[in-house]
Structures are given as structure tokens and as C-alpha cells.
Amino acid sequence: MSSRYGTILLVEDDPDLRGTLETVLHNAGYEVISTGNGLRAVELAHEHKPVAAIVDMLLPGQSGFQVTLALKERFGDNIRVAIMSGYTSPAQQDYAAASGAEHFLPKPFGPTALLDIAATICPPRPTPVISVRRKVKIGV
Numbered sequence: 001m002s003s004r005y006g007t008i009l010l011v012e013d014d015p016d017l018r019g020t021l022e023t024v025l026h027n028a029g030y031e032v033i034s035t036g037n038g039l040r041a042v043e044l045a046h047e048h049k050p051v052a053a054i055v056d057m058l059l060p061g062q063s064g065f066q067v068t069l070a071l072k073e074r075f076g077d078n079i080r081v082a083i084m085s086g087y088t089s090p091a092q093q094d095y096a097a098a099s100g101a102e103h104f105l106p107k108p109f110g111p112t113a114l115l116d117i118a119a120t121i122c123p124p125r126p127t128p129v130i131s132v133r134r135k136v137k138i139g140v
Helices: 015-027 038-048 064-078 090-098 111-121
Strands: 007-011 031-035 052-056 080-085 103-106
Touching: 007 015, 007 038, 007 064, 015 031, 015 111, 031 038, 038 052, 038 064, 052 064, 052 111, 064 080, 064 090, 080 090, 080 111, 090 103, 103 111
Parallel strands: 007 031, 007 052, 052 080, 080 103
Antiparallel strands: none
């Protein structure tokens, strides 16, 4: 089972784009679980229990809306979802929100927009505390 901090489920059916997004997120310190299929996404979520998901709207198996509904039904507020899509009409964005998505990421987007959304929906991994001991002479 993966760490709950920094674990994002990425659902994108374009393998080249999925690979690029995985790399950007991984390089920023996130653990990424990914698939290109909506049905598989729900299975992976049950297995790994990510804290966040970035889901494409149009997917084979189940739409991004259906994936979001399934994730929210299973995990409730324990998972935060962003839907990404090139279809950016207000109706599409409203439908994404109605399915439970907290954010809508319009395509095309750059790495900064992706990482901004990731930081908003997924807590970062805790920074390890490094203890430094120094000898101090008092009264000398």
C-alpha cells in the first residue's frame, strides 16, 4: 500500500500525456498511480487509497464524471478530485463540480498549472526533521 501523503491517482487515456504528467508530478515529490481506463482507476483507488485524483473527462471504461462519482461515493472527503479536459464550457465545469470534483483543470495546461492543482488537492509529503547537535561551552 502506498503512502497517503503525496499520493495522486492520475487517470489519462493518452499514454504520452500520461507519461509527461507522471514525470512532472513524480519530480515534484508525489507518488503517482496511473491508468488510462476509468474502470481500472476505481480499482486502483480501492487498492492504493490515494488522497487525490486528477482525472481526464473523456476516458474508456467510465467517463471522468463517473470515476469522480465512484471515488466520492467510496472515499467521501478523504479524496479530492480535479477533472481535466479540453472541453471547458461552463456546463462541463458545472457537471464536473456536480460529480464531486473540487477543481477543473482546462487543457492545454503547463507544468505550473498542474503542480498548483496538485498542491491544492494533495498534501505534500512531510519534510523530515533533521536534528543537528552542537557542543556549546557555557561560561568559558
